Amino acid sequence: MPAARAPAGGAREVLLLPVKPWFIALSLLAALLIDFLPLGRVAWMPDLVALTLVFWNVHQPRRVGMAVAFVLGLAVDVQQGSVLGQHALAYTVLSYFAISLHRRLLWFPPLQQALHLLPLLIATQVLLLAVGMWAGGSFPGWTFLLTPFLQAALWVPLSWVLLAPQRRAPDSDRNRPL
Structure with a gap:
């Protein structure tokens, strides 16, 4: 009999509780409100709506799809x-490609997921730049391309925060490890 293989990342696998639909809506609304804050919008500011949207596209593709993204x-x-x-x-x-990759992405730990998502985030920024310039906008500067790298760096803490409510035990009990 072959030995059991450790999950990706060498960590113990954790069973997650089902996500509550109100938590998904609340997290997307919070990301939208944070993006709405007048923080002196600089070109390299990470887009939290896009990042939260991709997170839910990867983890809950049947609940958060392209219509929500639109x-x-x-x-x-x-x-x-x-x-x-x-x-x-x-x-x-971005949602289309995140949903198409969601099965493969979930096999990796969050840091490797961020590296897999980096090309999608870069393509999204290039698409935003192309549409904006096609419509007569000005070039925001090369710092505009820092955004996807900051979003990829935020993927690990965002994953930890958004999965935290699902990690708790449904009925905590000393004698039952789940």
């Missing part, structure tokens, strides 16, 4: 005064 993108477009549909298109494309 609506959130329109909300960001209206708030930022950008071309209507610019973020909607970028978020929808």
